[in-house]
Each structure stands twice: as structure tokens, then as C-alpha cells.
Amino acid sequence: EQGVPIVAITDSSFSPLAQFAKVWFEVAEADFGGFRSISATMALAMALTVAVGEKRRETGRRRKG
Known part of the structure; x- marks a missing residue:
């Protein structure tokens, strides 16, 4: 409702999260x-956070220099 973009990690394109996610x-x-491992999901989550951090660091360097 506030226009904040959502990034979702899901196991199905039919997930309710997918319809709201940018x-x-x-x-x-x-x-x-019968038990699911979440290692692939955790690896993706960590890769996304590292990528965002690297992007922000690059942007910060350009502003300073």
C-alpha cells in the first residue's frame, strides 16, 4: 500500500507472495x-544480501571520489 517494492523468495509461482512482489x-x-532442506534458499538469501552490500559500497565510493 505504501509503494515499497517487495522481493520474494518462494517455492511456487502460485505463492501469494509472488503476486505482490516486484x-x-x-x-x-x-x-x-518428507523434510525440506532450506540450504538453497539460504544460499540465495546470502547472495542477495552480499550483492546489495557490494552495490551500496560501489555507490558510496563514487559519491566520495
Whole structure:
């Protein structure tokens, strides 16, 4: 409602999150005897945060220099 863009990580394009997200990532996790590992989702989340941090650092360097 406030116009804040949403980035969603989901396991299905039919997820309610996907319809509201500006960008969404679909991650298929491995299933081991009825239990899902979340390692792929965690790897994606960490990669996204590192990428955002690097982008902000580059932007900060350009402003200072």
C-alpha cells in the first residue's frame, strides 16, 4: 500500500507472495523423507544480501571520489 517494492523468495509461482512482489525468485529445495532442506534458499538469501552490500559500497565510493 505504501509503494515499497517487495522481493520474494518462494517455492511456487502460485505463492501469494509472488503476486505482490516486484521481483520474485522461485527456489526448488531438495526433499529428504518428507523434510525440506532450506540450504538453497539460504544460499540465495546470502547472495542477495552480499550483492546489495557490494552495490551500496560501489555507490558510496563514487559519491566520495
